Amino acid sequence: MLTDSGSFFTLKAMQKKISLLFLCTGNSCRSQMAEGWTRHLKGDLFTVYSAGIETHGLNPMAVRVMAEVGVDISGQKSQHIGDFRDVPLDLIITVCGHAHETCPFFPGTTRVIHVGFDDPPKMAQQLAGQGAGPEEQLDCYRQVRDAIKEFILSLPQGLEEMEKPE
Numbered sequence: 001m002l003t004d005s006g007s008f009f010t011l012k013a014m015q016k017k018i019s020l021l022f023l024c025t026g027n028s029c030r031s032q033m034a035e036g037w038t039r040h041l042k043g044d045l046f047t048v049y050s051a052g053i054e055t056h057g058l059n060p061m062a063v064r065v066m067a068e069v070g071v072d073i074s075g076q077k078s079q080h081i082g083d084f085r086d087v088p089l090d091l092i093i094t095v096c097g098h099a100h101e102t103c104p105f106f107p108g109t110t111r112v113i114h115v116g117f118d119d120p121p122k123m124a125q126q127l128a129g130q131g132a133g134p135e136e137q138l139d140c141y142r143q144v145r146d147a148i149k150e151f152i153l154s155l156p157q158g159l160e161e162m163e164k165p166e
Contacts, residue, residue: 018090018091022035022094023093024098025099026055026078029141030096030119030148033148049087051079053081061120061124062141064141065145066145089110092110092111094112094114096119115151117147
C-alpha cells in the first residue's frame with residue numbers, strides 16, 4: 001500500500017523498528033546470513049529474526065563465510081517458525097521456494113514477501129560431485145552471502161519497489 005508520504009515500510013521505520021523474520025526451509029544458511037547482515041547493516045531500522053519450516057542447525061560454512069566479512073553469526077541458532085507465533089511481525093521474507101510455498105498464515109498485518117536466493121549447500125554438493133575442491137565449494141556460499149548483502153543494503157527502500165503494482 002503506497003501512500004503520498006511513502007510506503008508502509010518507510011512509514012513504519014520512521015515510527016519504530018520494523019519487525020522482520022527471514023524464513024527458509026531449515027534455518028541453517030540463507031536465512032541465517034540474512035539475519036546476520038540485517039543486524040550488521042540495518043540494525044537501527046529492523047528487529048530481525050530468522051526461522052525455518054524445520055530446524056537443521058547452523059551451517060558451519062555459512063558461519064565461516066560471514067566471518068570472512070566481519071559478521072559473526074556463530075551465536076545465532078536454528079529456530080522453528082512455530083516459535084514466532086506470538087511475536088508481532090511486520091514482515092516475513094521467505095528466502096527459498098519451499099519456505100514460500102509452505103509459509104504458515106500469520107494473522108493481522110504481517111506481510112509475506114518472497115525473495116529467493118540459491119541454496120549454497122546444494123550448489124556446493126553439485127560441484128563436489130563434479131570434482132570441485134573445498135575452496136570452489138565455499139565460493140557458492142560466498143556468492144549467496146554477497147547476493148543477500150546487496151538485498152539487505154536495498155532495505156527498506158527495496159521493499160517499496162516490491163509493493164508497487166506492475
